[in-house]
Amino acid sequence: MNVDVVRGQAGDASARFELSGLLAMRCYAALSIFLVHLIALPKLPIPTYLWFLPAHFGNGVPLFYIVSAFGLFVGYRGRIKTRQELREFYLRRFLRIAPLFYFIMLFYVPFCWTMWGTTIPLSQFVSSALFIFNFVPNHVAGFVMASWSIGVEMAFYAILPLLVFAITGLARSLVLLAVAVFLSANWDLAFHGTEGALALFGQLSLMAHLFYFAAGIAGCYAWLGLRRTSPQIGRIVFAASLLTIAGLICFASQIAVLIGTMLGPSGGSGVKAIWAVALTGAVVGVSLYPQKWFVNPAAKLLGNASFSIYLWHPVVIVILDRLGLYHTIYASFDGVSIPFLASLIATLAVLIPLSLLSYRYIERPGMALGARFNRLGAA
Template sequence: MAQDLNTEPLQSRLPQLDALRGLAALYVVIYHVMAMADPDLAVPAALLPFVGMGGTGVALFFVMSAFSLCLTWPRHAASGAALRSFYLSRWFRIAPLLLVLLAVMLLKDQLREPARYGVAETVWNVSMLFGLSPDWQPGIVMGSWTIGVEVLFYLLFPLFAIWVRGLLGQLLLLALAFALSLWAAGLPAPFAHLGGVYGALTHWPVFAWGCVLFQLWLCLRDKPVRIRRPLGVALLLVGVIGNALLFYRMLPPVLWLSGWNQSAVFYGAMLLGLLLANNRLLVNRATCFLGTISYSLYLVHPFVVSRLYGVFARLYEHLPPGAAYAGCAAISLALAIPVAWLTYRFVEKPGIRLGHGLFARVSARKRAPAGETQGAY
């Protein structure tokens, strides 16, 4: 049954989402271990297509981000101040860590002569609206271009949540997003960045696909286990096998559908399949833990990996390429995961609590009689 997003609150955290976030973060890390070095680290030929497509883990993040926003929107709607609740929640979820890492980058690089970052670039990054800038889309913090894309989707999401109803509405939104992405790919120079590699319009079909998947999940989640589980297993297999064929260039090209969007389709099948069927091999304490710290792991691992190039070189001097790359990935993860836990524990969680507390205080003041509100000062 198709539903809109303004219904009663749903379960706000699904272990399958956490597990896939953790796997997506791992995939991005093993890709960057190879690709951040100059030149790229040597990887066995049989693994190169898989490792080389690790950047598509971001597409999985985008799909899950949209799905999660749909999942939690009823909670914001039920708060009585949906927009305030939503925007405070989003800002305090992503801004604290990004701004801390941005401060680290500025303190480190502005000490150089000449200073690396100008005022305009810094202001765009602090605003988190750099996805709109033709000059500063990549972001100062490595990998933060994704934040620039997500923030623009966050700005519009409440409109979609309020006005786009049911599966049909989300499918129409997906078609519109896809049409806009094709149109944006041909925009002239002043606006070409909106349809470029880091362009919001390029990636909005992936977010819209996440919203469609949410509606499909609502339609299927209450089906009998004898129907739901086999369907979930089939979707999971389609997603895994489809992406494997895509990465190893064994699929024919699809007109108008980029490899990035194709990977998002298959990742979406994996997500929906895992939600319907579950799988203890994929959904376990380790993957859920990695999912919990995935935002930190995504943003902090470049700081760790970039400090290990000397170690990587020594490994490649003494080991075959396959063993050397495995060692580089293992060392990177062994160091990045604890650092990510620390930033999650001491930056992300306090930021989230601060956002919740601020919303509670603002809401209490709105509800309080005028005399009580004045007395509070």
């Protein structure tokens, strides 16, 4: 589903909601994750004033989850009632993800051999192709870099029709959010002290991230209740959320200590829950009133290609690092500010055209194929 325009449900099924704010959020989520990996993969030195990038911009992944649940509930609530509608939902979701993901999987066969001299085990290739790797402890991270979140997303798609049936209003969505936070906290406790593949499974499984999706669902119902109010409400919600996010960044250690003192080993889940609420508030605010400085043409364009940006960016970074680009840039300038900026610009100069082409020639045909199959099935 394109989250820019989604069809309304539950009493206003003929309505079309312009949700360009969700596209912009997808852009910023993808770019924030890109920045984290641009620093981490080639181990680039960064200016001290950018300390918050590696520390907090990984929250782009939870933002993706929140936007996904928000957009899907706006579009599918009240729609998945028959076997045909259930079939249409799963087919659309599969063909939204699979074409590009399968292309990337095949690309990784020569890529891994060329870069590291490694081969991909057949069992891991199959679990990724079947989108079941989130349920396999030794495969949960995926062999495609950063694909662990795709496993989480596909697992959420599997249960979404049940959630659409059960969660029919704001009150129920808040109950779901509370239950999801409780389950996540206990899931973390269950894996506390584990190491290796088991610890990774605990961190990357759907259960550890379910409350982000629940927050997005609650955000959808909050938006539905507020969307006919004054645009000023959207401005206020968005501004308050940005201030909260800034506070979480500036006082992260103090907040973590405070919540850790209150909740003990479950304190990490408490901090994540606060982040989920703050990010959801931003999504609700930008959906109520998409301010032009934030929801601009570039953000919407890259929001459409955000899935391509997400899957291609580690590949681009690794290749440019192997070619020695970052080493050459850092050796050519004094300090770290200018080299980091030059590295950022050079990487985006490769990544953005590649992602736009990937979206145009792989993602869009896949989405069109899903729509065509569904029209044939309904005929």
